[in-house]
Amino acid sequence: MITALGNTREKTMEGLRKNRVCLRPLNLFFHPDPPLVGQTDFKACGSGIPETHGFAAGAAAEAMAENGKKIPDAVVMGITTGGMQETELHLKNNVTDPNAFVLHGLDTVTRHVAKTCGCKGPVFTVSTACSSGAAAIALAAKLIKRGLAKRVLAGGADALCRLTCHGFAALQLIDTNGARPFDAERRGMHLSEGAAVLLLEGGKTPPPGAMAQILGAGLSCDAYHATSPDPAGAGAAMAIRSALADARLYPGDIDYINLHGTGTIANDAAEAMAVNQVFGPVPPLMSSVKGATGHSLAAAGAIEAVICAMAVAEGFVPGTYGMNNPDPKLGIKPEKKPMERPLRTVLSNSFGFGGNNAAILIGDIESKAGQSQSDHKPSPMGVLAGVCLTGAGHTEASLEAFFKNQSCAGLLPADILSENLCAKSVRRLKRLSRMVAALSREAVLSAGITDSVSDIFFGTGWGSLTETNDFLTRLYANQEKLSSPMDFAGSVHNAPAGQAALMLGAKGANMTLTGENDSFEQALAAAWLMGPENQDPFLVLGADEGHSRLSVLFDPSAAMSGSLADGGGGFLLTRASTEILVQPAFAPQTNDLKTGAESLVETLGGPEAISQHFGVIFAGIPAAHADSGLQLIEQFLAIIGTKLPVVYYRKYTGQFASASAAAAGLGFGCMQKGFIPAGTAGTGQVDLGRKGILILNSGKPLTAVEMFRR
Numbered sequence: 029m030i031t032a033l034g035n036t037r038e039k040t041m042e043g044l045r046k047n048r049v050c051l052r053p054l055n056l057f058f059h060p061d062p063p064l065v066g067q068t069d070f071k072a073c074g075s076g077i078p079e080t081h082g083f084a085a086g087a088a089a090e091a092m093a094e095n096g097k098k099i100p101d102a103v104v105m106g107i108t109t110g111g112m113q114e115t116e117l118h119l120k121n122n123v124t125d126p127n128a129f130v131l132h133g134l135d136t137v138t139r140h141v142a143k144t145c146g147c148k149g150p151v152f153t154v155s156t157a158c159s160s161g162a163a164a165i166a167l168a169a170k171l172i173k174r175g176l177a178k179r180v181l182a183g184g185a186d187a188l189c190r191l192t193c194h195g196f197a198a199l200q201l202i203d204t205n206g207a208r209p210f211d212a213e214r215r216g217m218h219l220s221e222g223a224a225v226l227l228l229e230g231g232k233t234p235p236p237g238a239m240a241q242i243l244g245a246g247l248s249c250d251a252y253h254a255t256s257p258d259p260a261g262a263g264a265a266m267a268i269r270s271a272l273a274d275a276r277l278y279p280g281d282i283d284y285i286n287l288h289g290t291g292t293i294a295n296d297a298a299e300a301m302a303v304n305q306v307f308g309p310v311p312p313l314m315s316s317v318k319g320a321t322g323h324s325l326a327a328a329g330a331i332e333a334v335i336c337a338m339a340v341a342e343g344f345v346p347g348t349y350g351m352n353n354p355d356p357k358l359g360i361k362p363e364k365k366p367m368e369r370p371l372r373t374v375l376s377n378s379f380g381f382g383g384n385n386a387a388i389l390i391g392d393i394e395s396k397a398g399q400s401q402s403d404h405k406p407s408p409m410g411v412l413a414g415v416c417l418t419g420a421g422h423t424e425a426s427l428e429a430f431f432k433n434q435s436c437a438g439l440l441p442a443d444i445l446s447e448n449l450c451a452k453s454v455r456r457l458k459r460l461s462r463m464v465a466a467l468s469r470e471a472v473l474s475a476g477i478t479d480s481v482s483d484i485f486f487g488t489g490w491g492s493l494t495e496t497n498d499f500l501t502r503l504y505a506n507q508e509k510l511s512s513p514m515d516f517a518g519s520v521h522n523a524p525a526g527q528a529a530l531m532l533g534a535k536g537a538n539m540t541l542t543g544e545n546d547s548f549e550q551a552l553a554a555a556w557l558m559g560p561e562n563q564d565p566f567l568v569l570g571a572d573e574g575h576s577r578l579s580v581l582f583d584p585s586a587a588m589s590g591s592l593a594d595g596g597g598g599f600l601l602t603r604a605s606t607e608i609l610v611q612p613a614f615a616p617q618t619n620d621l622k623t624g625a626e627s628l629v630e631t632l633g634g635p636e637a638i639s640q641h642f643g644v645i646f647a648g649i650p651a652a653h654a655d656s657g658l659q660l661i662e663q664f665l666a667i668i669g670t671k672l673p674v675v676y677y678r679k680y681t682g683q684f685a686s687a688s689a690a691a692a693g694l695g696f697g698c699m700q701k702g703f704i705p706a707g708t709a710g711t712g713q714v715d716l717g718r719k720g721i722l723i724l725n726s727g728k729p730l731t732a733v734e735m736f737r738r
Contacts, residue, residue, distance in 0.1 A: 029090075029334050030083050031222040031321050032066030036090060040321070040331075041338055044346045045366055049320050051206050051218060056188055057113065060509050063197070064206055065188060066220025066322025078111040078131055079187035081140045083223035083327070088141045088181060091225045095237060100227065101177040102149040103142040104168040106160025106184035107542075108326040108520060110134040113189040120504055129581045133490070134521065135543040137185060141225075145181060148616045151729070152550050155326070155491075155521035155540050157380030158288075160184050162329025162388055163539060165226065166245035170557045172230035175405055179230070184330035185223035191496070192325065193219060194503055195516030199255060207291030207323065208350040209316035210300070210362050217290040220322025224330035226337070234393050240337035243277065243373065243389040243397045246270025247558070249484070249538035250383025251529040254517045256294055257383060261301030263535060264288075267385035268306050268375065275389045275397045277373065282312045282389075284345055284369075286332050286376040287362065289316025290323050291350065299377065300358035312375075315363045319350025329378035329386060336374045336390045343370045373397065381517065382526025384538050406556045408734070409599075410606030412565055413474035414696025415467050416597030416689070418681055422448075422470060423597075426690070427697040430680055433707035436690075437593040437682025439574050448473075456514060457527060458494040460573040463596055464524035465531055467569050471600040472532065475565065481600070482564035483536035485555040486525035486571075487547030489685020490582050493575035495519040524571070534567070536560060544583070545650050545727035547572075548598065548689035552733060553612040555601065563604040570689025571596025584652035585683040593682020597693030605738055608699055608720070610692075613732040621656060624730050625663035632722075632732065635668040641736045643719030644704050645674045646691050650727040651683050657726035664724065673709035677723075680708075688725045688733065695721040695735055 029036065032050040033043030043050070053062040056079075072082025084105060092098070111131040118128050130136070135153040142151050150171075154164040161184020168182030186192075196202055196219060203216035228242060229235045248270060250263035257264070272278065285307075288299055303311055317335060324331060339345060348362040372395060378386045391397055415422075419438025420429040429436045446454060446462050448469055454462055464486065472481065495518035503511045517523065522540035529538050537558055541550035548570030555568045573579075574594035580587040599610060615628035632638050645665075649657030661674065677691040698704050699721060704714035720736030 029224040029331055030068055030070045030087050031331060032068055032220050033321060035070045037334060044317060044320060047347055047349060047366060049206065049349050054188065054193065057190060058508060059193065060507065063193065063202060063204065064218055066218065067188065068222055078114050080107065080109055080185050081131065081137050083187060084137050084141050084185035085144050087183060087223040087225040088145055091181065091227045092145050095227045098179055099146045100179045100181040102171055102180045103138055103147050104152040104154065104164045104180060104182040105138040105141060106154045106164035106326040106330060107134040107137045107186065108155055108157060108160055109186045109189050109192065110137055112191055113187055116190045116500060119500055126581050126584060126587050132582050133544055141181065148618065150614045153542050155542050156384040157382065157520050157522055158325050159329055159378040159380035159384045159386040160326035162333065162376065162378035162386035163247060165242065165330060165333055165388055166247060166386060167554055167558060168228055169242045169245060172228060174557055180228045181225060182228055183223060183225035184326040186221055186325040186327045188219060188221045190503065191499065191519065194511040198511045198513040198516055201292050203291055206350055207319045209289035209291045209319055209348055210296050210354055210358060211351045212353045212355040214291045214293060214296060216292050217318065217323045220324045222324045222327045222331060224327060224334045226334060238393050239341040240393060241391045241395055243391045243395060244271045244275025246274055246387045247537035248385045249529045249535050251533055251535050252383050254523065254526060255381055257298040257379060259298055261298045261305060263383050263385050264299055264302035264379055265305045266535065267387040268302060271387040271389045277389065277397050279307045281373050282375050283371045284312055284339060284374040285314035286336050286374060287314055287316040288377040288379045289318055291318060295379065297358060300360045304359050311360060313345050313363055314360065315346050315348040317346050317349065319348060332376050333388055333390065336376045339374055340371050340390055340392045343368055345369045381520055382522050384522055408609035408611040409556060409601040410604050411599050411608045411610050411696060412602055412606060413471045413600040414693045415471045415474060416693025417463055417467055418595040418690055419593055423693055423697065427694060430694055431705040433705060436680050439592055439594055453531060458492065458518060460492045460571060461518060461524040461527045463571045463573060464528050464569060467571065467596055467598065468528040468532055468567060471567060475600050477565055480533040481567055482534060482560045483566040484525050484529050484534050484538050485551040485568045486540045487551035487686055487689065488521055488540065488542055488570065489544055489547050489572050491521035492519050492523055493573055493578045497575060497578055545685055546725055546729060546731050548686045549612050549725060549731040549733060556612055561603065563602050565600050565602050567600055569596060569598035570686035572685045574684060583685055585650040588651040589683035594684050595681060595690045596686050597689040599692065607738055608696065608735060609738055610733060610735050613734060615730040617729045621660045622663050625660055625667055628730055628732060629664065629667050638668050639670040641720055642672065642722040643716040644709060644714055644721055645672050646677045646695055646721055646723045647674050648678050648688050648691060648725045649676060653727050660726045660730060661724065673711050673714050675704065675709045688723055691723055692733060695723060699735060
């Protein structure tokens with residue numbers, strides 16, 4: 029761990045035992061009235077990397093060093109700020125060189141960690157606001173339980189930046205005297221920064237040196253409000269109950285609850301309601317550490333997971349730092365002071381903007397909870413509907429242009445984008461949230477779904493650019509004194525998925541994942557691993573907006589394309605077997621094109637299986653990887669030995685990060701019609717018969733989406 033209490037796990041635990049609170053005025057960047065924050069003293073070795081990257085790599089190095097430097101098979105990190113602190117300064121100074129922004133993306137933090145620890149496997153970046161770190165751990169554990177990885181490095185990291193400091197202040201959620209969780213006089217949180225990373229390893233018996241176990245996890249969504257929690261605590265209670273069910277435990281099995289406990293009036297009240305609902309009149313011991321550590325956003329859930337692991341390993345219950353007079357209206361009594369107490373099973377809660385809730389159960393190393401489960405590699409998912417959105421319009425209009433061999437690239441006018449949406453419900457939504465709302469609505473209507481969607485998985489390369497730009501523009505125009513709470517709430521990467529959940533009443537898991545060009549594939553993989561086990565419908569979408577200022581600075585492919593484009597697409601899915609099925613595939617990361625192509629062919633079952641199942645390849649080559657992308661596709665075709673026709677889909681969708689999501693919607697339309705139109709693959713019409721479509725994304729990393737018939 030790296031926290032305001034110390035730069036190592038032991039230093040942080042020592043601070044908790046001594047009941048320390050580390051608050052000091054912010055001095056990382058200019059602020060007209062520096063707030064008290066939990067600022068770290070950590071300095072990354074070397075230079076040239078943003079603080080979030082340094083925190084994440086520093087925490088990962090500690091975890092790796094303590095575990096024999098075992099190379100993980102995958103890395104999963106929760107991130108919300110990425111390189112934002114540096115980006116803010118560049119935008120303030122009107123820097124227009126895209127090279128200055130190469131470490132802006134949230135996924136660059138995870139990829140930096142993967143590089144430093146030698147991981148060549150899949151990389152996932154989760155961004156669900158304040159529950160990001162906990163949700164990342166839940167996804168990492170599922171990778172292991174599903175048999176897709178033996179060892180996974182997972183955690184969360186965030187650095188303080190202008191966007192979050194001014195944004196939470198604009199929402200009036202900051203206590204200038206420091207957080208007082210569950211206190212009768214609480215007024216809000218205090219922000220902090222840091223990171224925590226866990227090395228998770230699967231096996232029938234605990235590996236040497238293991239200190240605790242991840243027993244289960246549960247995710248849910250309030251589907252209530254963009255920033256405020258459901259006051260009834262229903263979503264939080266649902267996440268806790270899901271975690272208990274995942275671990276096959278009962279409320280009475282829990283010895284201690286690490287409360288989310290930010291110190292805000294509404295969040296503490298809602299969490300108390302949830303605890304009372306699940307645990308009744310005799311709850312276990314409980315406390316919140318955020319009065320001591322501060323609220324480190326995406327890092328918080330990971331930091332608290334490590335604290336819980338240590339609590340189990342060492343028999344320690346932290347105190348609720350800052351709480352002097354427990355609020356009698358809440359009906360719970362958190363522990364004021366730390367104590368030594370044997371613990372076997374603990375619960376850690378993490379709740380974020382948009383009602384994104386995560387609960388993790390951690391047990392001692394002897395626990396047998398959850399071990400009787402027979403998880404296995406997931407089956408392909410059934411497609412109920414496929415949708416897309418491009419510059420040509422919604423799905424029908426985009427398919428019409430594609431079948432005429434015409435480009436769909438461009439920016440769809442706002443009035444056409446929102447034509448099927450309720451004007452009242454989306455009046456405050458800006459472009460990306462409207463895009464996701466439109467895709468969600470169309471998917472449900474196309475499938476004729478009358479029951480509510482359960483879960484939503486969303487991928488985006490860059491998040492809500494309009495809100496980010498508008499927030500910072502207003503902030504700088506007012507000498508960094510005034511900012512927009514609405515733009516801040518809409519700027520987080522998970523805001524569009526949260527709005528879709530609110531519109532559809534989707535109260536299951538709500539996960540946002542992000543990567544430069546593989547965001548949609550990450551979201552599809554997360555759904556494959558963590559989607560509902562029953563036959564309830566769930567959404568997997570990807571989308572990115574084109575922004576005249578920020579797209580060309582953040583996305584090198586957009587900068588090279590010469591004209592802006594945006595869009596998205598995806599699927600409404602079910603675990604039931606439908607006519608068309610879909611599943612993701614990832615190849616190990618490598619700089620050798622032939623090795624990468626060979627690995628993907630092997631992952632897909634070999635040349636014979638590829639030729640048997642697929643009639644055409646949809647290949648996406650980001651402009652920034654034009655040469656290597658084309659070579660990779662050629663290597664892939666040479667290895668399979670069959671000359672499958674290739675549709676280069678970015679020629680039609682345009683250059684934006686989640687173009688593969690739009691291609692998925694186009695591909696589903698083609699499979700429904702049974703052919704690929706003449707000209708699109710450089711040939712005449714391609715009749716698919718019983719064969720499917722293989723969507724290859726040849727950016728970094730190399731990924732695939734398999735669409736085939738049952």
